[in-house]
Amino acid sequence: MLIVMRQSASGDDVKKVIDRIESLGWEAKPIPGEERTAIGVLRNPGATDPALFLDIPGVREVIPVSKPYKLVSREMHPEDTVIELGNGKVAIGGEKLVVMAGPCAVESEKQALAIAEEVKKAGASLFRAGAFKPRSSPYSFQGLGKKGLEILAKVREETGLFIVTEATDHEVCDLVEEYADIIQIGTRNMQNYRLLRRAGQAKKPVLLKRGMSATLDEFFMAAEYIMSEGNSQVILCERGIRTFVRHSRNTLDLNAVPYIRRESHLPIVIDPSHAAGRRDQVVPLARASAAVGIHGLLVEVHNNPDKALSDGPQSLYPEQFAQMMQEIRGMNIAV
Amino acid sequence: MLIVMRQSASGDDVKKVIDRIESLGWEAKPIPGEERTAIGVLRNPGATDPALFLDIPGVREVIPVSKPYKLVSREMHPEDTVIELGNGKVAIGGEKLVVMAGPCAVESEKQALAIAEEVKKAGASLFRAGAFKPRSSPYSFQGLGKKGLEILAKVREETGLFIVTEATDHEVCDLVEEYADIIQIGTRNMQNYRLLRRAGQAKKPVLLKRGMSATLDEFFMAAEYIMSEGNSQVILCERGIRTFVRHSRNTLDLNAVPYIRRESHLPIVIDPSHAAGRRDQVVPLARASAAVGIHGLLVEVHNNPDKALSDGPQSLYPEQFAQMMQEIRGMNIAV
Amino acid sequence: MLIVMRQSASGDDVKKVIDRIESLGWEAKPIPGEERTAIGVLRNPGATDPALFLDIPGVREVIPVSKPYKLVSREMHPEDTVIELGNGKVAIGGEKLVVMAGPCAVESEKQALAIAEEVKKAGASLFRAGAFKPRSSPYSFQGLGKKGLEILAKVREETGLFIVTEATDHEVCDLVEEYADIIQIGTRNMQNYRLLRRAGQAKKPVLLKRGMSATLDEFFMAAEYIMSEGNSQVILCERGIRTFVRHSRNTLDLNAVPYIRRESHLPIVIDPSHAAGRRDQVVPLARASAAVGIHGLLVEVHNNPDKALSDGPQSLYPEQFAQMMQEIRGMNIAV
């Protein structure tokens, strides 16, 4: 933390700041400049709230310096983390783009198997579908629950696709951990700390979706919660942020990708379906995501989106998905 | 929902839209205009996703019309809801501004009682303090838990102040319901549907904080979750939204207040402390909130903010809080 | 500027940073910490772009410290600036809230005089109305131009109200300077530097509206442009920012007010009409603005808003404006 004093600050003002720093058990390092003094704060335990010093007379501004996360940081772990499924049959975080595809929700065994066959044929490695659904309306379909998980297990058995599915709270996480290959934590739960801790105790990798208005620091802190419980297999998922625009449900934040790759060792995947919210934007965004340089894609595919019980309108038809895969391969990206 | 066709749309395109509407069991009402045709959708069950029609040739735009909430709406309940505590000793939703004040977290009985005496003296009716704390860092103080609730009960007994405190998940809600007068649901949990349902089954009023980037429709839908379980005692709390600005932690959204009061019958309170994130903005925002026309204020007060275990820097000192109350009274607002 | 090195940065990396700092003619001040080294940059000319150092190996982050503005800063001018009109008949920046009211655009002498009489009677000190209008559609009414200014002069003569009106570009500014008492620069022109420079050469005070997505640093820099040309009579105007919300045209940023008052000596006024964009939110926001602590209000009033040639729907009726003034006085705020 750096505390910037006003030009008019007196020696007494500076002393008060130093006293408060030291009373907190930290170390103060004054940096006298031509125009004003700044005071560096050392030995503080991670990020500290700037407002702690703003009411001392003569303080102009307080600037945070330390990052609050540790385990997530590339500083602690310089090499890329690679997460393997099935003894290396699939590796997320390596050179190859891993594609996870499937419907928003499991609706029936027949539907799930039909879509799974299609996405497998087109080149997907994982099947994604919700058994438990967090729905913004209490009057909407909430998922098949345990029965949905059983269908997902059947899909894995019959197709060889691995399964990623969402745990909507810490209790449900027990069941999801039992059935899934990757436990998904949804956007709205990015700061559900009880769930994050539970996922941190799981023996399965966790795919963590970024909150709709989360800064990358907040996103990393959510991953830190999981890792601080001992689970280092975390996959970060960008899925669009909330902005002022009206032409799409969210705005895909591709600027985040090079920043995340520089700052963290964790694999990063993108969900173009939720970033778009409308079918006609999904394929272009999938191509852009593949090109920006990521480790995986999470795509909604439905064989009958108009009749889907949830989120249909952003789902691709199987032939659109196959076309998307072909276009990505056409860009010389290994899928 | 209104579907707007392109000028170049053929009769066949229009027919396809009508067919899809009817295949969903709804009613289509074409509105031919000079330049183009629009098609109204009737009998659809609440809000529907616009993307459902975007891929039909000739469709230019799809505009949602219905609101997804019902119980929250003033249409269903034209009179203001007033929530009473202690047989009418306190009424939230009436003429008087109800002030809830206290520290971010319960730290000890001594601290809680000392602050409670101060805020009571200045005119607060409720004591607010967290026993369970949702913290963005896994390394931060997480609250005293049940012991904190017992201290809050002691505060009520000794001071007569009613208690509002947060339930951070559905399990914790059992305990919070037992001890609190009002159950608070925090910003990060606004879309924790399991918790919302649990709060909907509680016999106590619920104070629901708006999510950091929630639209008012989403905010109302979260309240609808609670009400759909049978609990009609919901208090809405605006606490600042996430914007591009850098001079405050959040931006207090006062435009929301007249909109909420027009659209819903539920009482609305404001939390200027979290909207500011820094002590020097809290009192001006509290005055502005009182002036815009609300039913209550939720304010952080600490007797030693520099040493507070959490969120200290946005807490007022007791004398600042007393000054704030005096300033609000000076504006001829009944507190 | 503060350059934060990675933990793994070598002595060589640190040296490269110091070399670049010195090659730019600045001074480097290394601050070795327990975990990592940070390097303070001194003698740099105001704000510098962080990206200048981001590609040196071992650099983790670059944090700007200096503020780019000088004349606008309270550090250079500790006392509040008070801007007087008519030899002190009106003082903007003092204790009294100065109210500027009138229609969006001058439409005719009859209309202007009628509204001016009404707002004067209710307590306004200035008449606001556009002779030149920046309209987002090329097909909309663009203002009466010079004839509009002549009508405004007539209004001043007949009512004694001072005149504030917009200069939409640097050429138009000559005429506006001749007729107006305060030259207004609109939101869309906040970074029209040619116009800012021209206004800086004017002999009249300038009311500068904040851009729709301007940070306060950018807002201050726009004021700095004006002041750097010699005109120190600048009034800052907050008028709502662009956010994700859908319930209002903009979001009034009241958090900005205490920050501006702390950081700058310039007077600050608020335009609740544009912050709302709809009539039913204007009066509540005007009350809130008065309560937060500002120097003036800019309010749209029209005697026949439904027929107004521009922006009618956010204009108050004269009786609503009178009611608003009464409510503000009822809050014991001197108007």
Next chain:
Amino acid sequence: MLIVMRQSASGDDVKKVIDRIESLGWEAKPIPGEERTAIGVLRNPGATDPALFLDIPGVREVIPVSKPYKLVSREMHPEDTVIELGNGKVAIGGEKLVVMAGPCAVESEKQALAIAEEVKKAGASLFRAGAFKPRSSPYSFQGLGKKGLEILAKVREETGLFIVTEATDHEVCDLVEEYADIIQIGTRNMQNYRLLRRAGQAKKPVLLKRGMSATLDEFFMAAEYIMSEGNSQVILCERGIRTFVRHSRNTLDLNAVPYIRRESHLPIVIDPSHAAGRRDQVVPLARASAAVGIHGLLVEVHNNPDKALSDGPQSLYPEQFAQMMQEIRGMNIAV
């Protein structure tokens, strides 16, 4: 426009709405539903302000339907517009990705020629560089002016590259039109209507940058200003929008691209340099932009960015630019 009535609205309320619609000379088309009545508005001249009806009793919501732009719309011009330079030597809007590259500002003939040679060799078709610079600080380098334009003409002569350069106001536009092949209008001037009109009278194509917080409707309306004066050669440029994020200067809005291509016939190019604001994000965003499907790229390249007089830190080194071009070609995209 669609006006949605409350359930409780009386026949009288509906009549008042119809009366107001008709008094404005428009046509009202009531759509009675099961729960409530909605009223379509026909024959209104383009977009109308919803607030015009919000204060009539019984009105719940007013929803705009018409789009305010015409000439920009694909409805008026179904085929893609292709803009040719040099009798078809370069075509913007066709199959090939047109790359425009060069420094932020012209600093000297030597610098300009050196960079131009490099970007030409790597495959650029246009040279971009500012002779007039809009700078957010009055104390920054403002460009070489006319001398800069003469240098640009020299660059064209010697390299065969076409020239795109910014006109910062309507007066400067005369000179820029004389020297440039494409007139650029900058982000901060997207709503400088005087400049837009002047550019609409020019005989050269115009590259219009999106404002930092402009909706696509507003962006289209700015293009409409230009086209309404008779210049149909407009190129739209997405360059990042302002959001809450802290890890980049702006957020590149790729969701806008498929929307723009569906809605308008104008060519669309992307400026990844300003969208990033830092060198390490530019190449990934350029790849993503090329993949999403656009007509051109605008990239900053400098042979000595650390010493650049403006905006250096987001400029690529020539070898990075060459690498970027190679990567795009590697994705099988024709450049």
